[in-house]
Amino acid sequence: MEHNSQSLSPATYESRRAVTWKRFKKQRMLHAFVGLGMLFLLVFSYTPMFGIVMAFKNYSISSGIAGIFTSEWVGLKHFREFVTDYQFGMIVRNTLVLSFLKVIFAFPAPILLAVLLNEVRHMAFKRLVQTISYLPHFISWVVVVGLAFTFLSADVGMVNKALLGLGLIDKPLPFLTSPNYFWGLAVSSAVWKEMGWWTIIFLAAISGINPSLYEAAQIDG
Structure with missing residues (x-):
């Protein structure tokens, strides 16, 4: 490539540069979008990776950011402590187990919801359901835990108060402290939080299917 660029005449080389620059100016908005995406990845995905060195150092949070670079190097000490912990x-x-349960329940849920919404013909209702279902995706997990405490706490939880008021239980159920409820609570909260977001992605994929395929499927029975 270098040999070919050097063998070009000055006029041809300048002409190609002009064409390239003209094309770049024509697509400047697209380049701006790409540049913003690359900047986002650099700031939020690659820059934080410098913090990985904390796993190999005797880092204390009280030392601040400077401590990441000035703390004593301890190698694999923390990893050995974790692996040998009882x-x-x-x-x-x-x-x-949680990953397996999420594959079983959290993965099919948005696909099922996307198929159901795809059959809805009332657009206002369809948009309302989509909006309500994907909003939890933007809620922090810290807020989700706070909501779970508000609804399921044995002392102030709305669910326990409602069940006690209806006479369905004699004492509050320990939803947040009993291991028996942990699996269901963890999986259901993950489904509730992410189902709507993935539903939009699957709906976009379904909408891209050629309508002629549906007609062929109806003909084939």
């Missing part, structure tokens, strides 16, 4: 097996088990 709760390591339970932590790995819970992580794998």
